[in-house]
Amino acid sequence: MIRTIEWTDHGVVMIDQRALPMEELYPCYTTYQEVADAIQTMVVRGAPAIGVAAAMGIALGIRQIRDFPSDVYEGKFEEICRTMERTRPTAVNLFWAVRRMRVLFERVKGEGPEEACRALEQAAVNMYHEDIAINKRMGFFGQQLLPQKGTVLTHCNAGALATAGYGTALGVIRAAREVGKDIQVLADETRPFLQGARLTAWELAHDGIPVRIICDNMAGWMMQQGRVDCVLVGADRITAQGDVANKIGTYSVAVLAKENSIPFYVAAPVSTLDLSLSWGKEIPIEERDSSEITHIRGKRIAPEGVDAINPAFDVTPHKYVSAIITERGIAQAPYLESLKSLAEKP
Numbered sequence: 016m017i018r019t020i021e022w023t024d025h026g027v028v029m030i031d032q033r034a035l036p037m038e039e040l041y042p043c044y045t046t047y048q049e050v051a052d053a054i055q056t057m058v059v060r061g062a063p064a065i066g067v068a069a070a071m072g073i074a075l076g077i078r079q080i081r082d083f084p085s086d087v088y089e090g091k092f093e094e095i096c097r098t099m100e101r102t103r104p105t106a107v108n109l110f111w112a113v114r115r116m117r118v119l120f121e122r123v124k125g126e127g128p129e130e131a132c133r134a135l136e137q138a139a140v141n142m143y144h145e146d147i148a149i150n151k152r153m154g155f156f157g158q159q160l161l162p163q164k165g166t167v168l169t170h171c172n173a174g175a176l177a178t179a180g181y182g183t184a185l186g187v188i189r190a191a192r193e194v195g196k197d198i199q200v201l202a203d204e205t206r207p208f209l210q211g212a213r214l215t216a217w218e219l220a221h222d223g224i225p226v227r228i229i230c231d232n233m234a235g236w237m238m239q240q241g242r243v244d245c246v247l248v249g250a251d252r253i254t255a256q257g258d259v260a261n262k263i264g265t266y267s268v269a270v271l272a273k274e275n276s277i278p279f280y281v282a283a284p285v286s287t288l289d290l291s292l293s294w295g296k297e298i299p300i301e302e303r304d305s306s307e308i309t310h311i312r313g314k315r316i317a318p319e320g321v322d323a324i325n326p327a328f329d330v331t332p333h334k335y336v337s338a339i340i341t342e343r344g345i346a347q348a349p350y351l352e353s354l355k356s357l358a359e360k361p
């Protein structure tokens with residue numbers, strides 16, 4: 016199994032996703048500040064994975080402050096949570112994970128710092144295991160939508176690397192293959208960070224799942240040629256109306272899928288739903304440094320003095336979404352009703 020993130024006695028060990036597929040590095044992070052930096056700089060990325068990383072970061076942080084005087088202890092804990100929340104704005108799983116840790120802290124803080132450390136560490140580890148179980152459940156539901164034989168186009172990386180393990184969209188593909196379906200994958204390269212070319216291709220090849228890479232601008236042509244049976248992506252935040260924020264370029268793929276009468280599926284856990292927002296335009300979209308576009312591996316590829324714009328996500332309006340696969344079942348339009356009923360399901 017691919018080891019994305021792990022809680023150890025020494026700290027949080029994460030595969031450095033910036034180095035893949037050239038190098039497989041597993042640095043160990045021992046402070047909450049280091050974990051926050053790892054999230055910001057994309058050592059770890061993908062909505063569920065950064066949620067788990069933030070929870071583990073908070074569990075490290077509370078260890079760092081356990082001997083602080085009681086009058087500053089709670090304020091310091093809040094500072095740790097805020098540091099995590101400031102790392103990346105779009106994936107709601109991060110805020111969901113921090114909220115869970117805050118609620119737990121409120122419950123256990125009266126029992127003393129040692130007990131708070133133990134409880135928060137246990138909660139972070141539980142979140143890790145829960146995430147894998149949730150992805151397998153999503154796979155169980157989602158694989159039923161895939162044909163017995165066919166090609167699935169995916170964008171970005173919604174796989175084991177983007178979660179604690181198994182993956183959301185790629186988890187559905189894994190589940191389909193486990194039940195004997197003959198599924199091949201077309202991975203959009205996903206400029207500028209190349210999550211498709213570097214990460215999706217690496218993890219599927221690692222598991223022996225047939226994968227080929229295409230440049231982002233080839234998706235429409237492949238669909239028009241009848242070489243794509245469905246599109247399957249993950250999500251960073253889904254509103255009550257079913258609008259889906261995901262990696263930049265997803266919206267274009269969804270429009271192309273509709274134009275070519277190809278189903279466009281989204282796989283995401285319930286923790287990715289943000290029912291406090293109605294519409295996609297309310298979702299905060301992260302703008303990353305323009306050097307991610309003007310440079311490749313530190314080498315400038317654009318003319319000196321020319322800048323770039325780097326929105327990291329876009330929003331696909333719900334009218335393009337054929338179904339949303341969650342661990343509690345599959346939602347279809349009208350999403351306002353179907354997502355609410357899944358969110359309320361025990």
Ligand code: MRU
Nearest residue numbers: 060061062171173177249250262
């Ligand atoms: O910027 P990233 O790599 O964190 O963006 C990741 C994505 O957009 C994924 O598709 C999304 O988080 C779903 S991951 C299961």
